[in-house]
Amino acid sequence: MRLTTPHPDGLFIEGVALTDIAAHFGTPCYVYSRAALAAAYAGYRNALDAQGFNKHALICYAVKANSSLAILNLFASLGAGFDIVSGGELARVIAAGGKAEKIVFSGVGKSREEMRAALAAGIHCFNVESASELTQLNAVAGELNTRAPISLRVNPNVDPKTHPYISTGLKSAKFGIAIDVAFALYQYAASLPHLAVKGIDCHIGSQLLDPAPAAEAIDKVLALVDQLAGANIPLTHIDIGGGMGIQYHPDEPAPSVADYLAPILKKLSGRNERLILEPGRSLVGNAGLLLTQVMVLKPGEEKNFAIIDAAMNDLMRPALYDAYHEIVKVMPNGIRSDDSGDTAQTAEQRWEIVGPVCESGDFLGHDRALALAEGDLLAILSAGAYGMAMASNYNTRPRAAEVMVDGNKVHLIRRREEVAELFALESVLPAKSA
Numbered sequence: 427m428r429l430t431t432p433h434p435d436g437l438f439i440e441g442v443a444l445t446d447i448a449a450h451f452g453t454p455c456y457v458y459s460r461a462a463l464a465a466a467y468a469g470y471r472n473a474l475d476a477q478g479f480n481k482h483a484l485i486c487y488a489v490k491a492n493s494s495l496a497i498l499n500l501f502a503s504l505g506a507g508f509d510i511v512s513g514g515e516l517a518r519v520i521a522a523g524g525k526a527e528k529i530v531f532s533g534v535g536k537s538r539e540e541m542r543a544a545l546a547a548g549i550h551c552f553n554v555e556s557a558s559e560l561t562q563l564n565a566v567a568g569e570l571n572t573r574a575p576i577s578l579r580v581n582p583n584v585d586p587k588t589h590p591y592i593s594t595g596l597k598s599a600k601f602g603i604a605i606d607v608a609f610a611l612y613q614y615a616a617s618l619p620h621l622a623v624k625g626i627d628c629h630i631g632s633q634l635l636d637p638a639p640a641a642e643a644i645d646k647v648l649a650l651v652d653q654l655a656g657a658n659i660p661l662t663h664i665d666i667g668g669g670m671g672i673q674y675h676p677d678e679p680a681p682s683v684a685d686y687l688a689p690i691l692k693k694l695s696g697r698n699e700r701l702i703l704e705p706g707r708s709l710v711g712n713a714g715l716l717l718t719q720v721m722v723l724k725p726g727e728e729k730n731f732a733i734i735d736a737a738m739n740d741l742m743r744p745a746l747y748d749a750y751h752e753i754v755k756v757m758p759n760g761i762r763s764d765d766s767g768d769t770a771q772t773a774e775q776r777w778e779i780v781g782p783v784c785e786s787g788d789f790l791g792h793d794r795a796l797a798l799a800e801g802d803l804l805a806i807l808s809a810g811a812y813g814m815a816m817a818s819n820y821n822t823r824p825r826a827a828e829v830m831v832d833g834n835k836v837h838l839i840r841r842r843e844e845v846a847e848l849f850a851l852e853s854v855l856p857a858k859s860a
């Protein structure tokens with residue numbers, strides 16, 4: 427499903443024109459579609475349902491992809507659980523109406539305070555990533571007179587064939603426990619009085635387009651699960667992580683959720699352990715875009731620069747991973763999005779689409795063929811995941827507003843920050859007495 431639909435009055439999301447959103451909320455502005463979010467979630471549910479997993483399987487949305495309260499609240503209302511990586515995300519999920527008993531807590535470094543908060547809330551499971559974390563968690567649970575439910579995140583040493591920064595399942599990664607030492611670590615965990623061994627989890631990377639590496643990882647995970655059962659350490663759930671890729675480039679399609687999951691679910695069908703998934707990007711990525719306006723056109727001898735009002739601080743993926751986001755004009759060529767009355771047809775040229783931040787890495791797109799005029803609105807597509815969640819205030823730039831379209835209505839879900847708020851927590855040193 428494509429997020430935007432063309433219209434003589436410019437692109438629409440559901441029943442709302444992007445020009446109206448820009449006029450009411452300003453730019454840059456993140457725009458999400460409730461229908462697209464719900465459809466992405468239904469895609470997972472239906473794929474699981476078709477393979478007979480429905481009653482058992484738990485979809486734990488990976489909060490880090492987009493932690494907006496409105497999005498968390500929507501997924502919670504659809505029955506989702508959550509995969510969190512910090513105490514902050516735990517608080518967000520609870521504030522958004524998520525259920526603690528559907529939360530799994532991932533991450534290589536959990537503080538004791540975060541462990542205590544998660545235990546007090548009563549989360550479903552801690553996804554533990556080291557021997558030391560087992561020892562610490564056992565101690566914290568002991569202090570609270572309780573037992574911490576745990577899973578070990580195993581590292582199956584498969585190459586997910588994705589960007590090295592988002593590849594996590596190789597031996598060289600900081601993530602997880604090498605699968606060949608996991609059995610011994612499960613025995614250690616089972617010996618600790620304040621831990622309850624529940625499951626196993628595995629997440630090999632992000633933006634995966636080929637399910638083969640994940641399916642290979644499942645084989646290794648299942649062999650370990652069976653070995654553990656034989657050693658009287660039965661597991662009650664298998665968490666296969668997230669990582670499913672989405673389409674960013676018009677020429678690089680991604681498999682459907684059903685097609686991606688098919689070879690993985692086939693290996694898991696008929697097993698008694700409950701299935702848990704942790705999708706992030708694939709639930710939100712193509713349900714959001716970043717709406718921005720061209721401020722300055724700066725044609726040059728070697729390159730033409732279009733300077734827009736969104737920048738690397740709003741959407742970091744191009745600068746961080748050299749990631750591609752499709753960039754489209756909101757209005758058809760020849761029609762201006764402002765009220766200038768100027769309908770002159772500008773010719774298509776190749777543009778570097780860049781932000782105003784003082785870094786050469788501040789680009790949103792390279793070498794894009796667009797017919798641009800100053801004032802034009804642009805939509806940077808596929809920006810729902812790792813967009814606002816990674817936004818910063820670099821250059822003392824207020825973070826963008828976020829809105830969610832629902833049918834013919836549009837709701838402000840996070841107002842634009844104000845400049846004074848950006849230094850409200852700061853203070854200068856007291857005057858020095860001479």
Ligand SMILES: *Cc1c(COP(=O)(O)O)cnc(C)c1O
Pocket residue numbers: 488490491509532533629631632633667668669670704705706707708
């Ligand atoms: C980031 C992450 C996810 C989500 O990954 P996506 O590629 O966004 O689906 C799931 N599980 C863990 C442990 C993660 O670190």
